[in-house]
Amino acid sequence: MPVTVKTYASSGEAASALSSDRSARYLGGGTIVMRALNEGDVSISTVVRATDRALSRIDTASSRITIGAGVTFAKILAERELAFLHAPARSIGGPAVRNMGTVGGNLFAQNPYGDFTVALLALDATISVQSGFGARDVPIEEFLQSRERQSGTLVVAVSCQKPASADAFRYRKIARIKPKGGSVITLAAHLPSSSGRISGARIALGSMAATQMRAKAAERALEGRSLDDSAISAAAAAAAEGVSPTDNALGSAWYRREIVGVHLRRLLSGLE
Amino acid sequence: MSKTALQFRHNGREVALFVDGGVNLLVALRELIGDMTPKFGCGQGGCGACSVLIDGELHLSCLTLAESVDGRSVETLDGLKDGPNLHPLQRAFMEQFAAQCGYCTPGMLMAAKALLDRNPTPTRAEVVEAISGNICRCTGYEPIINAVLAAATSGRARA
Numbered sequence: 147m148p149v150t151v152k153t154y155a156s157s158g159e160a161a162s163a164l165s166s167d168r169s170a171r172y173l174g175g176g177t178i179v180m181r182a183l184n185e186g187d188v189s190i191s192t193v194v195r196a197t198d199r200a201l202s203r204i205d206t207a208s209s210r211i212t213i214g215a216g217v218t219f220a221k222i223l224a225e226r227e228l229a230f231l232h233a234p235a236r237s238i239g240g241p242a243v244r245n246m247g248t249v250g251g252n253l254f255a256q257n258p259y260g261d262f263t264v265a266l267l268a269l270d271a272t273i274s275v276q277s278g279f280g281a282r283d284v285p286i287e288e289f290l291q292s293r294e295r296q297s298g299t300l301v302v303a304v305s306c307q308k309p310a311s312a313d314a315f316r317y318r319k320i321a322r323i324k325p326k327g328g329s330v331i332t333l334a335a336h337l338p339s340s341s342g343r344i345s346g347a348r349i350a351l352g353s354m355a356a357t358q359m360r361a362k363a364a365e366r367a368l369e370g371r372s373l374d375d376s377a378i379s380a381a382a383a384a385a386a387e388g389v390s391p392t393d394n395a396l397g398s399a400w401y402r403r404e405i406v407g408v409h410l411r412r413l414l415s416g417l418e
Numbered sequence: 419m420s421k422t423a424l425q426f427r428h429n430g431r432e433v434a435l436f437v438d439g440g441v442n443l444l445v446a447l448r449e450l451i452g453d454m455t456p457k458f459g460c461g462q463g464g465c466g467a468c469s470v471l472i473d474g475e476l477h478l479s480c481l482t483l484a485e486s487v488d489g490r491s492v493e494t495l496d497g498l499k500d501g502p503n504l505h506p507l508q509r510a511f512m513e514q515f516a517a518q519c520g521y522c523t524p525g526m527l528m529a530a531k532a533l534l535d536r537n538p539t540p541t542r543a544e545v546v547e548a549i550s551g552n553i554c555r556c557t558g559y560e561p562i563i564n565a566v567l568a569a570a571t572s573g574r575a576r577a
Contacts, residue, residue, distance in 0.1 A: 148438040148439045148440055148441075149439045149440035150439050151422065151439045151440060151483065151485060153485075173483060175481075176481040176482055176483060176486075177463050177478075177481050180442055180480070180481040180482065180483060181461070181462050181463060181481060183440050183442070184442060184461040184462065184480060184481075185461070185462075193439070193440060193483070195483070195486070220475075239463070239551055240466065240529075240549075240550040240551015240552065241476050241529065241532065241533075241547070241548060241550070241551055242463075242466060242469055242476045242477055242478045242529070242551045243463055243478070243551055245475045245476055245477055246463075246477055246478065246481060246482070325546070325547055325550045326550045326551060
């Protein structure tokens with residue numbers, strides 16, 4: 147069924163168009179919305195696009211980096227200042243998908259996708275959204291909890307603090323097909339430390355619930371401790387607390403619960 | 419529903435056409451232009467059979483909104499050969515028996531071209547990575563990887 151395509155020069159106009167039409171979807175890189183259209187999704191009657199260059203801007207001038215929602219994973223991989231995000235960007239799709247898929251779109255990718263968002267969740271990212279009423283910043287956790295009710299708003303950028311060291315941010319995606327494939331489990335950990343003690347640990351999991359989630363019990367197990375064997379064991383033992391995975395072709399819910407602690411242990415131990 | 423006018427460069431030649439809203443580039447290429455080299459595999463971005471180059475970058479035409487290529491350059495397998503002469507990659511695929519049923523071949527060749535245009539001397543691991551978004555169900559990946567490496571070492575892939 148043909149849809150109406152509306153292309154705007156500014157993200158503000160695109161956001162207004164989304165706010166005023168419940169059946170409108172924003173088209174970024176196309177890997178989610180075009181797929182839905184190809185499958186005959188009749189809930190979409192209008193496709194909104196924006197050619198605003200601000201959406202594909204990367205700002206790494208300060209320690210807080212900002213990435214436009216339209217930035218592709220290939221662009222992230224080409225940006226040396228974003229080296230800490232290269233592992234999650236590389237774990238997504240093949241080269242064509244990385245040339246197309248965007249950071250903003252990944253926030254809406256359903257299981258077993260959305261790996262980049264797992265990294266952003268561990269980095270406590272802020273999501274800048276624009277609606278017909280104006281722009282606002284939303285903490286990523288809050289954004290994900292209300293993700294399904296986000297129609298009418300447009301994500302324009304994400305921002306996060308750069309990890310203090312390469313070792314402070316870790317990422318691991320478990321997939322059956324390498325180098326590309328849907329996620330069995332995706333894990334990311336941000337482990338800021340002061341004088342050898344972890345403070346403000348963030349552990350994020352993908353494919354372990356309906357949306358990407360924080361493993362808060364595991365975070366608490368690390369808080370104030372040095373990253374030694376006993377702290378790692380405590381975090382691994384707590385990894386499955388609060389998870390609600392489902393069965394899919396890549397793995398069963400039971401399997402995911404069984405192995406999440408194993409992979410968290412490997413991530414925290416720095417094992418490949 | 420009104421149609422949208424669209425103009426772009428298709429294998430070096432300007433084309434102008436009208437598309438329905440929401441039509442993907444693969445449909446525009448095959449049904450409106452008659453270029454049957456990009457294939458429809460899954461329509462979901464999973465198989466890579468529809469791979470084309472847009473402004474030199476590898477893209478999946480089935481997930482590309484046709485009107486988003488307005489004013490841009492689209493290269494398909496049809497543009498690879500030079501008259502009766504096969505492109506070095508095509509020749510290597512033939513010599514290395516890298517096509518059995520041939521359905522994945524157009525996508526494989528475009529993915530390989532995207533790689534060699536950027537990196538004329540790839541390692542085996544880089545070739546594997548470059549075709550990781552392209553699924554082959556019958557030839558097997560080994561002959562395909564060997565063909566891309568052969569095209570690269572022969573140094574003939576610069577065309």
